[in-house]
Amino acid sequence: MKRLVTLTILLLSAILLQAQDTIQQPNWFQRVFLGQAVIVYDTVFIYPDSIDEEEECEDEEETSGSIGVPIDTLNTEDKFLKVILFDNGTWVYYDIPKPDLPDFISNDHWMTDQVHAYSDVNIKDLPEELPLILCDSLHGWHIPGEGRVVSTYKVRRGHKHQGVDLGVGFGNPIYAAFDGVVRAALPPRLTGGYGNVVVLRHANGLETYYGHLTKFIVEPDDLVKAGEVIGYCGSTGRSTGPHLHFETRYMGQSFDPERIFDFQEGALRDTVFTLKKHYFSIYSHEGQSDKESKAASGRVTYTVKKGDTLGSIAKKHGTTVSAICKLNGISEKKVLRIGQKLIVR
Numbered sequence: 001m002k003r004l005v006t007l008t009i010l011l012l013s014a015i016l017l018q019a020q021d022t023i024q025q026p027n028w029f030q031r032v033f034l035g036q037a038v039i040v041y042d043t044v045f046i047y048p049d050s051i052d053e054e055e056e057c058e059d060e061e062e063t064s065g066s067i068g069v070p071i072d073t074l075n076t077e078d079k080f081l082k083v084i085l086f087d088n089g090t091w092v093y094y095d096i097p098k099p100d101l102p103d104f105i106s107n108d109h110w111m112t113d114q115v116h117a118y119s120d121v122n123i124k125d126l127p128e129e130l131p132l133i134l135c136d137s138l139h140g141w142h143i144p145g146e147g148r149v150v151s152t153y154k155v156r157r158g159h160k161h162q163g164v165d166l167g168v169g170f171g172n173p174i175y176a177a178f179d180g181v182v183r184a185a186l187p188p189r190l191t192g193g194y195g196n197v198v199v200l201r202h203a204n205g206l207e208t209y210y211g212h213l214t215k216f217i218v219e220p221d222d223l224v225k226a227g228e229v230i231g232y233c234g235s236t237g238r239s240t241g242p243h244l245h246f247e248t249r250y251m252g253q254s255f256d257p258e259r260i261f262d263f264q265e266g267a268l269r270d271t272v273f274t275l276k277k278h279y280f281s282i283y284s285h286e287g288q289s290d291k292e293s294k295a296a297s298g299r300v301t302y303t304v305k306k307g308d309t310l311g312s313i314a315k316k317h318g319t320t321v322s323a324i325c326k327l328n329g330i331s332e333k334k335v336l337r338i339g340q341k342l343i344v345r
Contacts, residue, residue, distance in 0.1 A: 041188025079228075099179035101203045112184050112220035115191050115199060115209070118252025126251060129276045132204040134178065134260065134268060135226070139203065141268050142175045142227035144210060145244040149263050153256040153285050155174055158340040160282045162254035163209065163247035166263065168233040170242035174210050175227050175258050177246075177261075178202045182222040188236050194245065198230050207252075211245035212237050255279040258286035283343070299327070304340040317344040 044184040068086025072096075076083060080096045135141045145168035146335040154161055168174065180200040188195045198218060201207050210216075214234025224230060235242045249259045259279065260270055278284055281297035288296065302313055310332060312322045323331055327343040336342075 023234070032034060078241035093281055096225075099203075099223060099224070101179065101181060105201050105203060105205070106181055106183075106221070108241040110183065113185065113186075115184060115188070115194060115197060116252055117199075118249075121251045121253075121297060123253055123277070123280055126253065126277055126280075128252075129274055132250075132273045132275055133271065134204070134273050135271050139179045141178050143261060143263065143266050144208070144246050144265075145174050145178045145233060146172065147244070147263075149258070150243060153254075153258065153282070155341060155343075157339065163211075163245050164257050164263070164284065166244040166246060168242070168244045170196065170233055171214060171233070172232055172233045173229045174198075174213060174231045174244055176200055176224045176230050178206070178226050179207045180208070180224055181220045182220050182224060182230075183207065185218055185220060187215045191237060193238030194229065195239060196234065197237075200224065202292075205250055207249045209245070209247035209249065211247075212239045212243060214242075241262060250275055254282075256285040299343050300345050301341045301345045304336045304338055306338055308336060310334070310336070313342065319345050 002209060007021055016198065068088035068090050070084050071087045072085040074083040074085065080098050082094045082096060083091055084094050085091045109117040109121075131141075136314055145166045146168070147167035149164050150167045151161060151165035152304055153164055177200070183201045184197070184199040186194075186197055191197045191211075193294040194209070196211075196213040198210045198213065198216045199207055200210075212233060212234055213231040216231035218224060218230045233242055233244055239245075246257055246261055247254055249255070255275065256279065260269060260273055261267070271295045276290075276293070278297035281293075281299070283296035283299050284293040285296075300317070302317065305315070310324060314321045314324055324342060325334070327345070
């Protein structure tokens with residue numbers, strides 16, 4: 001009996017000691033299975049219910065108060081008013097500043113139904129020189145077309161080529177060179193050799209011409225910003241292939257556009273341009289010194305008539321055949337055409 005009681009006491013003691021050890025340290029079953037399961041749960045969040053609701057609310061508040069990133073811009077009926085969309089689902093209106101142009105530029109010789117508006121202005125009445133502001137903090141600039149110069153400002157095949165031809169690819173965009181107002185946007189039947197043409201008038205009195213367009217997308221009296229697309233390159237009018245014919249004029253008188261733009265570098269030569277009267281000569285061009293330009297502007301031309309020869313023309317103007325050939329870049333054996341223009345001195 002005593003032996004039984006003793007065994008019972010020892011057994012109970014062992015159980016109590018095992019229970020105490022279990023509280024202090026998990027047994028092997030708990031360490032291998034139950035403990036590992038707890039680690040997995042805490043690491044990868046198997047059960048979403050475990051996310052603290054308070055933390056979730058804080059995350060929502062942070063997201064709703066975040067600043068959106070612009071992802072797109074939409075046009076409106078007003079080209080100076082855009083809609084900006086943000087990645088957080090919000091949007092805002094954005095006003096594009098309009099060019100600040102004086103009213104007087106559309107009050108003088110404002111003709112929308114013909115290309116040239118200053119046919120009654122005499123070059124003799126223009127000032128000897130005039131400083132023109134091309135761009136400033138309010139007015140920008142843009143190369144009118146992306147392409148190299150394929151024909152310069154010069155006499156070409158006996159005719160005045162009063163602008164530059166830029167080798168812009170067919171259908172490529174044509175841009176407003178400066179802020180301005182559309183004076184004319186005309187189809188080929190009204191423009192002669194220009195084809196589809198746009199004429200812009202600018203705040204400094206300049207006008208820029210954009211010819212041979214496949215189509216234009218502006219109308220007379222439209223306000224345009226520098227760099228705004230006004231049409232697309234084509235080959236309408238008197239043209240042998242797609243290109244942009246670009247002219248710069250003041251009071252109707254043309255001058256070499258390369259005096260303003262360096263088309264090769266795609267740059268504006270200066271923010272202020274001093275326009276001189278002798279620049280209006282078709283023989284005056286960028287790269288000449290002032291002395292050379294003045295001499296070129298004083299050249300006298302002669303239109304070849306039936307029966308004319310180089311000798312007879314030279315004699316009539318008190319010069320020599322070799323001098324005429326040098327001025328015109330021709331040989332003494334050149335066959336003259338009726339209507340051809342020659343520089344005689």
